[in-house]
Amino acid sequence: MTTHHRSPATTLRTWILGRELRHLMTNAGHTNNTLARHLGWLPSTLSRYLNGQRHIPPADLVHLLIACGHTNRSDRDQLLALAADHHTPHHWHDHHDTGLYANTLYDLEHDCSAITHYSPMALPDILHTPEHHRALLATTPLVPADTIPARLATHRARAAILTGAAPPTVTVILTDLALHTTPQDQLRHLHTLATHPNITIHVLPHPHLAAPHLAAPFQLLHTTSRRTVLHLPLHNSHLYTEQPHTIRAYETLLAHLHPHTHPFDHHTLRVFA
Template sequence: MRHIPEVRRRRLGDELRRLRQKAGLTSDDLARLLGWHQSKVSRIETGVSGVKDEDLAALLDALDVDPQLRALLGALAGTSNNGPGWWMAYGGVIPPQYRDFISLESQASSAHTLETSVIPGLLQTPRYARAVTRAALDGQPPATVDSLVEVRLARQEVLRAPAPLKLHALLDEAVLHRQVGGPGVLREQLRTLSEVARLPQVCVQVLPFTVGGYIGLTGPFVIFSFPRITDLDLVVLDHLTNSLYLERKEDIEAYRAAFESMRAHALSPEKSLDLIAGIGDAA
């Protein structure tokens, strides 16, 4: 069975439970229809376990689900995902929340992100990524740091895939001045940032100090959008020990509006590149 991010399992389970109740069936009724044990239905509906393609098809047939909703539920279950992702090989190093984040990132069509502390992981150089990882996980064995850096760099392949992730990054100007790893590492990072920001699938804008306070000043976030089905879009808020996923349409629209407000106050992509180059030359 493929790995399905917890946030997706919960959403899928909620939708299946709603459909079962709408059909006037108890979990025991549905289990008898399918020839399953009731506990299997319960595990799927509560998001405790994922669901195999053939089991999902049987569920949707039993509940007489229309084609449009079948497509949504299939996307939630990851039926278009062929096998486990590369990140599962790092299961002993990265926590489940991070694996879920990478899985969602790999399936998204676009990401809109605000960063207030460091360069986004998808745009980091190897030396900068290592410095960030060491600072964030002080005291970890070198082998663990090496693996985490490998993961961060491997994530960047989504920007160079046949259908690449479209990334729009808003950076607080403080990010460009923070000498993570020292002046040499920062100079190299800013040069690379200038190069990657010129890719057609990448847009970088800087929120200069002159903006003063702004709506996103309290913390970074990512808005993931997915191909064809907007109902799957979500917001990810990173905390020190966990990630919070926001799925309600009201929350997503609020963060989209916040992003657009900040984008309007940020420097244009061209002026942002000029500022990045100037800071890099002075670092």
């Protein structure tokens, strides 16, 4: 007898599309069963689309969007393009043009067993206190004021995974340059986070930043539904890729940096407080 195993998400873009469709379904007040019944589909078929386990044909995608009352033409075109290029091993988006993908990083982080940050100039936003994050958003010209409440809510949800039930292993490499510009209450918050067994914070002396390839932040997301995903934050945009050779290059960079770091501890806190 042949045994059939449930497959993981087929590609990164298929997984991201499925998560976006799940958000639209939930926002429309549907469950998997009610939406499948409305569309005349088997619940298992819809589930595979939402879990990224099956590529969704364009006609099915359009029917699903209509059933969810989501008829924004720009969003429809972006989702259709995402579905059409589902084998492309990367995904780029800009928050300026659409409300789509606002939760992509949240979704990926919540699917992680381990997360590694390299952040040379500033703290990764997931480590921010709510007050520090609000202050930074309010002074950033790239962030429209009317989007700040939603961004703060997303930030709270992302930060909650650090100390929640079954949290991922989190490794952070900062530089002392980033710590020099950090408020004292935020530094104390960092020290508190570093006491958690799943969180390790390393500090890299900033002279190592002389090499151009060390000036940009990045994040490696070791997901359970997909392979490792590289996240590159680009101002108000985001690039995600799962190309193996690119992942290996960034893993090599981390291995090169680690021997030059020291732990964020009581002594570090006293130096920068």
